[in-house]
Amino acid sequence: MKFRKILVAGISVLLWFQMLVPTILRAEDAVDTIDIRKQVSGRISIVLDNSMAKGGRESEWAKSLDATIKGGLDFTGLFNLMAPPLNIRNPQDGAINFGAIGSVGSDIYVTGSVSKKRGDPSLEMFVYDVTGKQLLNKIYSGPEKQLRPIGLQFCADLVELLTGKKSVFGSKVVFVSNRTGAKEIFMCDFDGQNIEQFSSTRSISLTPAVSSDGRYLAWTDYTSGRPDLYIKNLATRTTVAVRKTGVCIDPGWVPGRDELATTLSIDGDQEIYLLRVDGSVSRRLTKSRGIDVSPTFSPDGSRMAFVSTREGRPQIFIQDMNSGVARRLTFNGTYNTQPAWAPSGDKILYSSLQKNGEINIFTINADGSGLMQLTSGTRDNEYPSWSPDGSMIVFTSTRQGRRKMFVMNADGTNQRALVQMDGEQQQPSWSIIR
Amino acid sequence: MIILAGCSSKSAVSTGDASGAGSGAGSGTGAGVVVEDGSGAGKGAGSGSGAGNTFAGPVLGDVFYDFDSSALSPEAQDQLKQNAVWFQRNSVPAVIVEGHCDERGTDEYNIALGERRAVAAKEYLVNLGVGNGRITAVSFGEERPFDPGHNEEAWAKNRRAHFLTK
Numbered sequence: 001m002k003f004r005k006i007l008v009a010g011i012s013v014l015l016w017f018q019m020l021v022p023t024i025l026r027a028e029d030a031v032d033t034i035d036i037r038k039q040v041s042g043r044i045s046i047v048l049d050n051s052m053a054k055g056g057r058e059s060e061w062a063k064s065l066d067a068t069i070k071g072g073l074d075f076t077g078l079f080n081l082m083a084p085p086l087n088i089r090n091p092q093d094g095a096i097n098f099g100a101i102g103s104v105g106s107d108i109y110v111t112g113s114v115s116k117k118r119g120d121p122s123l124e125m126f127v128y129d130v131t132g133k134q135l136l137n138k139i140y141s142g143p144e145k146q147l148r149p150i151g152l153q154f155c156a157d158l159v160e161l162l163t164g165k166k167s168v169f170g171s172k173v174v175f176v177s178n179r180t181g182a183k184e185i186f187m188c189d190f191d192g193q194n195i196e197q198f199s200s201t202r203s204i205s206l207t208p209a210v211s212s213d214g215r216y217l218a219w220t221d222y223t224s225g226r227p228d229l230y231i232k233n234l235a236t237r238t239t240v241a242v243r244k245t246g247v248c249i250d251p252g253w254v255p256g257r258d259e260l261a262t263t264l265s266i267d268g269d270q271e272i273y274l275l276r277v278d279g280s281v282s283r284r285l286t287k288s289r290g291i292d293v294s295p296t297f298s299p300d301g302s303r304m305a306f307v308s309t310r311e312g313r314p315q316i317f318i319q320d321m322n323s324g325v326a327r328r329l330t331f332n333g334t335y336n337t338q339p340a341w342a343p344s345g346d347k348i349l350y351s352s353l354q355k356n357g358e359i360n361i362f363t364i365n366a367d368g369s370g371l372m373q374l375t376s377g378t379r380d381n382e383y384p385s386w387s388p389d390g391s392m393i394v395f396t397s398t399r400q401g402r403r404k405m406f407v408m409n410a411d412g413t414n415q416r417a418l419v420q421m422d423g424e425q426q427q428p429s430w431s432i433i434r
Numbered sequence: 435m436i437i438l439a440g441c442s443s444k445s446a447v448s449t450g451d452a453s454g455a456g457s458g459a460g461s462g463t464g465a466g467v468v469v470e471d472g473s474g475a476g477k478g479a480g481s482g483s484g485a486g487n488t489f490a491g492p493v494l495g496d497v498f499y500d501f502d503s504s505a506l507s508p509e510a511q512d513q514l515k516q517n518a519v520w521f522q523r524n525s526v527p528a529v530i531v532e533g534h535c536d537e538r539g540t541d542e543y544n545i546a547l548g549e550r551r552a553v554a555a556k557e558y559l560v561n562l563g564v565g566n567g568r569i570t571a572v573s574f575g576e577e578r579p580f581d582p583g584h585n586e587e588a589w590a591k592n593r594r595a596h597f598l599t600k
Contacts, residue, residue, distance in 0.1 A: 183577070204574075206542070206577075222574075222577075226572045227545060227573065246549060247545055247546065247549050247573055249542060249546065250542040250545070263546060265546075268553075270546040270550070291543065291550065293542055293543055313502070314502070314539075335502070335539065337539070337540040337543045353538065357538075359540075383540070383541075426541065427541065
């Protein structure tokens, strides 16, 4: 109780009462503590301390790394980041006062130190629970220009440690922008940093999609005057063009395989076909009058969700890849498109053009239950795409006027803009690129 | 490419077309193509088409559609019948019919829908005797709106099939 008295002396009684709630909920075991807090607030509370450094260069690195780590952890929406309480260290010997961490309602204490090894930055990170148990101690190092990846690698390790899941760090968002006047394909980091222009066709490039292994990018563009499909091997930088009579649009990759599905109209109607990475047609997947478009696959590749007008208005259907049998998934609304199958396999995202003229994003379980609306009252919200770890969603919105990319947590909370960039953005696809 | 028609009051065809495919008949590099392709049958006899339009007969007018539909309304069919007359009187071997959509709905779906609109117009003309090989259908989805507005008036102009010569 000693630390609590010290703390109360420094802050108001009211605040202390607010802190009582998590204190009461804390269980004996550190793992239980995390579980309880997730249920209560949806977020894990972390006390994030500044990294220690000796020397001017090291201090500069530490400042940059701290900003990267704070920004990265904050971006995930998984954490409640807190500054260290004043009594975090024992003034005599510098020992960590773990009681102080618990008393501010935190579960985890993160601290680090930055040093110079052979001229390069080296970041040693420590993660403790409130009992003082060390959960992680790793050293991250690399050339100075890799400071951001160094910091983000720690963020990735911390997310995996605390949630047991992979993180968004290191992933990229591929998208279309008209910034140059034409529609070109761009890429940026998971958090909107490091925007790069990928295509320079001065035409209309659309619907970029990266294979699950990150080796191929497929997209449609109008360089030839009509919508053709292109498949690029990102390592060898070789590209094959798929030119057919009619459209070649809107590719979707089969996870774990060098195969993609796309809509062609070679047989007159817009149907979905399975293609190999060399651009050759493997087989036709749909056979129905009307439009079949926008294929997306379950993680095991056994089922495909897609948009079809076979029953009139566009609705989302799920087809078994072996039997070819399709069943309708969406019954709410008259214009449901843009399905995206979750990496976890259980849910499908889609957008719905509603009676009030808004387009909004929904999730539905693959069995048709659990319909949930994620956006509303913010004009058009479209083209949802899961982060590779399934924890977040990137989408476009016209809530601030022109169409721009936004991100949100998988449950629809924490919606915010992804990039600051001129022009409009569309068709984001969250990917791992090798 | 040359935009063929431009004067019908309801037509979205004009020299201001957002497709960037050309700035109307009359000047520019495409003008020579127009002259070359014009048939001998009554040059300029069309219904007051734009300056420099040397094609015969009624102009190749746009065809308009309802939201999320590629069905041909009676008005659309009337326009296509006029367009068929143009094909009879002009021997242009290659005409592109572009299918376009309004901005509502989703981009990818609208490319498929735009193709259905272009193909519906083409097939109607083929049924009227226009040679199948003379018309190529290309969809632009909602990528090339004629009217950049965000209201039904603009959308109605944007849901169209639009004819171009190469």
